[in-house]
Amino acid sequence: MRARTRRLYTFGIAAALILAAAALAFFALRENANLFYTPEVLAEKGLPPEGREVKVGGWVEPGSLTYADGGATMRFIVIDNSPSTITVSFNGVAPDLFREGQGVVATGTFTPEGEFIARQLLAKHDENYQPRELKPLEAGG
Amino acid sequence: MIELGHFAAFLALGLALAQTVLGLKGERRLAGLTAIAGFGVMSLAFLILVFAFMRSDFSVALVANNSHTLKPMVYKIAGAWGNHEGSMALWCLVTIGFGAIAAATMRTGRETFEARALGVQGMLAVGSLAYLLFASSPFLRLDPAPFQGAGLNPLLQDPALALHPPMLYLGYVGYSFVFALAAAGLMEGRIDRVWAKEARIWSLAAFAPLTLGIALGSYWAYYELGWGGWWFWDPVENASLMPWLIGAALLHSVIVTEKRESFAAWTALLAVLSFLFSILGAFLVRSGVLTSVHAFAVDPERGTLLLLGLLGYGGFALGLFALRAPSLLGGKPWTLLSREGALMANNVVLIVATLTVLLGTLFPLIAEAFGRTISVGEPYFNLTFVPILALALIILPVVQAWAWGKADLKAWTRWAIGGAALTAVFMLLGVGPLNIPLGAAFGLALGFWLVFGAVWEMKRRAMNFGRVFKMPARVWAMTLAHAGLGLFVLGAVLETSGRYEATLALPVGGTGTVAGWEITLNDVRAIEGPNWYADKAELTARKGGTTAQLLPMKRFYPAAAMPTTETAIHKTGAGDLYVALGEQREIDGEARWVFRVYYNPMVDVLYLGVVLIGLGGFLAMWPARRSLKPAAGEASL
Numbered sequence: 001m002r003a004r005t006r007r008l009y010t011f012g013i014a015a016a017l018i019l020a021a022a023a024l025a026f027f028a029l030r031e032n033a034n035l036f037y038t039p040e041v042l043a044e045k046g047l048p049p050e051g052r053e054v055k056v057g058g059w060v061e062p063g064s065l066t067y068a069d070g071g072a073t074m075r076f077i078v079i080d081n082s083p084s085t086i087t088v089s090f091n092g093v094a095p096d097l098f099r100e101g102q103g104v105v106a107t108g109t110f111t112p113e114g115e116f117i118a119r120q121l122l123a124k125h126d127e128n129y130q131p132r133e134l135k136p137l138e139a140g141g
Numbered sequence: 142m143i144e145l146g147h148f149a150a151f152l153a154l155g156l157a158l159a160q161t162v163l164g165l166k167g168e169r170r171l172a173g174l175t176a177i178a179g180f181g182v183m184s185l186a187f188l189i190l191v192f193a194f195m196r197s198d199f200s201v202a203l204v205a206n207n208s209h210t211l212k213p214m215v216y217k218i219a220g221a222w223g224n225h226e227g228s229m230a231l232w233c234l235v236t237i238g239f240g241a242i243a244a245a246t247m248r249t250g251r252e253t254f255e256a257r258a259l260g261v262q263g264m265l266a267v268g269s270l271a272y273l274l275f276a277s278s279p280f281l282r283l284d285p286a287p288f289q290g291a292g293l294n295p296l297l298q299d300p301a302l303a304l305h306p307p308m309l310y311l312g313y314v315g316y317s318f319v320f321a322l323a324a325a326g327l328m329e330g331r332i333d334r335v336w337a338k339e340a341r342i343w344s345l346a347a348f349a350p351l352t353l354g355i356a357l358g359s360y361w362a363y364y365e366l367g368w369g370g371w372w373f374w375d376p377v378e379n380a381s382l383m384p385w386l387i388g389a390a391l392l393h394s395v396i397v398t399e400k401r402e403s404f405a406a407w408t409a410l411l412a413v414l415s416f417l418f419s420i421l422g423a424f425l426v427r428s429g430v431l432t433s434v435h436a437f438a439v440d441p442e443r444g445t446l447l448l449l450g451l452l453g454y455g456g457f458a459l460g461l462f463a464l465r466a467p468s469l470l471g472g473k474p475w476t477l478l479s480r481e482g483a484l485m486a487n488n489v490v491l492i493v494a495t496l497t498v499l500l501g502t503l504f505p506l507i508a509e510a511f512g513r514t515i516s517v518g519e520p521y522f523n524l525t526f527v528p529i530l531a532l533a534l535i536i537l538p539v540v541q542a543w544a545w546g547k548a549d550l551k552a553w554t555r556w557a558i559g560g561a562a563l564t565a566v567f568m569l570l571g572v573g574p575l576n577i578p579l580g581a582a583f584g585l586a587l588g589f590w591l592v593f594g595a596v597w598e599m600k601r602r603a604m605n606f607g608r609v610f611k612m613p614a615r616v617w618a619m620t621l622a623h624a625g626l627g628l629f630v631l632g633a634v635l636e637t638s639g640r641y642e643a644t645l646a647l648p649v650g651g652t653g654t655v656a657g658w659e660i661t662l663n664d665v666r667a668i669e670g671p672n673w674y675a676d677k678a679e680l681t682a683r684k685g686g687t688t689a690q691l692l693p694m695k696r697f698y699p700a701a702a703m704p705t706t707e708t709a710i711h712k713t714g715a716g717d718l719y720v721a722l723g724e725q726r727e728i729d730g731e732a733r734w735v736f737r738v739y740y741n742p743m744v745d746v747l748y749l750g751v752v753l754i755g756l757g758g759f760l761a762m763w764p765a766r767r768s769l770k771p772a773a774g775e776a777s778l
Contacts, residue, residue: 028524036514071646071728093723
C-alpha cells in the first residue's frame with residue numbers, strides 16, 4: 001500500500017471515530033450533564049424533566065432534619081437567600097461534616113411532587129473547603 | 142537545620158541551571174555530572190525536610206501547619222509530602238532523580254543527543270525548583286514557633302495514601318524525561334530505533350508506577366470515603382487517568398518506532414503530550430478550578446503559575462515539533478492490516494478516549510464561562526469513554542498476533558466465530574441465569590476474551606521461541622498486562638452490575654438483613670487512638686454457615702477538628718461485605734446507629750488486574766538477553 005493511500009485511510013478512520021465520539025459526547029452531555037438547582041432557581045424554572053438527574057444545593061434549614069424508615073432515611077429542607085425551599089430525602093449515612101445550618105450539595109432526582117430524592121450528599125469537606133456550587137450563594141449572602 | 146535544606150535546594154537550582162546550559166551545549170559528561178550532583182544536593186534538601194517532620198520541628202512553618210506530635214511516625218514522614226509545598230519538593234526531587242539516573246545509565250552512543258536530553262531535563266528541573274523556591278517554599282521558618290502543630294488532614298493518615306503520592310509522582314514526573322528525550326530527538330532531527338529504545342524504557346519507568354499510584358488512590362477512596370465505589374469520575378481521578386491513557390498509547394507506538402522506525406513524529410508527539418497532560422493533571426488538582434472530593438492544598442494563584450509552566454513547556458516542545466516533524470524519516474512500508482495498523486488503531490482509540498475524558502472534565506468550566514453551573518458525572522463517561530475504549534479491547538486479542546508490514550489474515554474467520562460464540566454465550570447467560578443487563582453480559586464476555594487472548598498469544602509466542610522460559614521478558618510483560626486488563630474488565634463489570642447497597646438503622650442488639658447477610662449490632666464503644674478518639678461498632682454478620690466480625694469506626698481527630706470514616710471490610714472470597722458507620726440518630730426515643738452496608742463482588746479481581754498491568758510495565762523494562770538467536774524470531778513486543 002502506498003504511503004499516501006495509507007495515510008488517507010488512517011485519517012479517514014481516525015476522523016470517523018472522532019466524529020462518532022464527538023456525536024456521542026454531545027448526546028451524553030445533553031442528556032447527562034447535571035444542572036444545578038438552588039431553591040431560587042427551582043422556583044424560577046420549575047421542575048426538571050422527570051427522572052433527570054440534577055444537583056441541588058443550599059443550606060440545611062436548622063431544625064428541619066427528621067428521619068423516616070426506622071431511621072434509615074433522613075429528610076431535611078434546603079434553603080437559600082430566597083423565600084423558596086426544597087425538601088430533600090436521602091437514604092443513607094450523612095456525610096461526616098453534615099450539619100444543620102451548613103452548606104450541602106445533593107445529587108439525585110425530583111419526584112413529580114417536587115421532593116428531591118438524593119442519591120449522594122456532599123457537605124463541606126473541611127473548614128476550608130466549600131462545594132464550588134455554593135460559592136455564588138456565599139457571595140450573595 | 143532547615144536553612145541548610147533551603148540552601149541545598151538553591152544549590153540544586155544552580156546545578157540544574159548549569160546542567161541546562163552544559164547539556165544544551167552538548168557537554169554530555171559535565172551535564173551528567175551536574176545532574177548527579179544536583180540529585181545528591183536535592184536529596185539532602187528533601188531529607189532535611191522529612192527530618193524536620195520526624196522531629197516535629199514546629200519552627201518550620203510547613204511542619205507547624207501540617208504535623209502534630211501525637212501523630213504516628215509513619216504519618217509524620219508521609220506528612221512531608223502530604224501537603225502542597227512538600228509534594229512540590231518531592232516533584233523536584235523526582236525530576237532531578239530521573240535526570241541523574243538517566244545520566245548514569247544512558248548508553249545510546251550519541252553524545253550530543255544524550256547531553257541535550259539532560260539539558261532539557263535540567264530545564265524542567267529549573268522550572269519546578271523555581272516554582273518550589275519562589276512560589277511555594279517548604280523551608281520557611283515560623284517565629285515564634287507554636288508548641289503544637291495543626292495536624293495532617295486525617296483523611297490522609299492512611300497507609301495507602303502515604304505511598305500514593307510518591308508512586309503517582311514517579312509516574313507524572315517520569316514523563317518529564319520522556320519529554321526531554323523527545324525534545325532532544327527533535328533537536329537532532331532523529332527519532333529512530335536508537336531513540337525509541339531509550340524512550341521505551343523511560344516511558345515504562347513512568348507508566349508502571351503511575352498505574353500502581355492510581356490503583357492505590359482508588360483503593361484508598363474505596364475504603365476511606367465510605368461510599369463503596371472505586372472510581373467516581375472525579376476531576377482529580379480524571380487528571381491521573383489522562384496521562385495514563387496517553388502513556389499507554391505511547392508505550393504501544395514507541396514499539397513501532399523501535400522495531401520499524403515508523404510513527405516517528407507521532408511517537409515524539411505522544412512523548413511530549415504525556416508530560417503536558419501530567420502537568421495539566423497537577424494544575425487541575427492544585428488550582429481548585431474544579432470541584433473534587435479528593436481536593437486538598439488548593440490555591441488558585443499557584444494554579445496560574447502551573448498553567449504558565451504548562452503553556453511554556455507546551456509551546457517549547459510543540460514549536461520544536463512543528464519545526465522538525467516534517468523532516469523526520471518514515472520507516473519500513475506497511476499496510477493498514479498489519480501490526481503497525483493495529484497499533485495505530487490502538488493509539489487512535491486511546492487518544493479519542495482521552496479527549497472524551499478531557500471534555501467531560503473541563504465541560505463544567507466551559508459551561509461556567511457561559512454562566513451555567515453544571516457537573517458531569519458517571520453517566521456521561523459510561524456513554525462515551527467506555528464504548529470507545531471497548532473498541533480497542535475487542536480487537537486486541539485478534540490483532541496482537543498480526544505480523545509487521547502485512548498481516549496474514551488466514552485465522553481471521555476463526556477469531557470472528559470464536560468471539561461471536563463467546564458473546565452469544567454470555568448474552569444468553571446474562572438474559573437467563575445471571576439476569577444482568579446486556580451491557581454487563583457483553584462486558585463479561587469482553588473480559589474473558591481478553592484473558593483468553595492474552596494466554597493464547599503467549600502460547601503462540603512460546604511456540605515461536607521453542608520453550609516458554611526462553612521467551613523474552615517483554616512477551617511475559619505483555620501477557621501479564623493484557624491479562625490484567627481482562628481481569629480488570631471482569632472485576633469492574635461484576636462489581637458495577639452486582640453491587641448491592643442498603644442503609645440500616647440499628648439499636649444495640651438490633652438486627653437487619655442486607656444481600657442475604659443477617660447483620661446484628663452487638664455494641665458501640667468509645668475508644669481512643671494516638672491522635673484520635675472514635676466510636677467503634679461491633680457487628681456480627683451471618684450468612685449460611687459463615688459468620689464475620691465487622692468493626693467499623695467513626696474517628697474524630699481533635700487536632701484537625703475533623704471526623705473520618707473507617708470502614709470494615711469482610712472478604713468472602715467472591716466479594717467484599719463492606720460496612721461504614723454513620724451517625725447516631727434518635728428514633729422514637731431510642732438511640733439507633735446508622736450503617737451503610739455494601740456488597741461489592743469481585744473488587745479484588747479488579748485491583749489484581751490493575752496491579753498486573755503495573756507489574757507488566759516493570760517487567761517490560763527487563764533487558765533482552767543477547768544470547769537469543771536472531772533466527773528464533775524477533776521479540777516483537
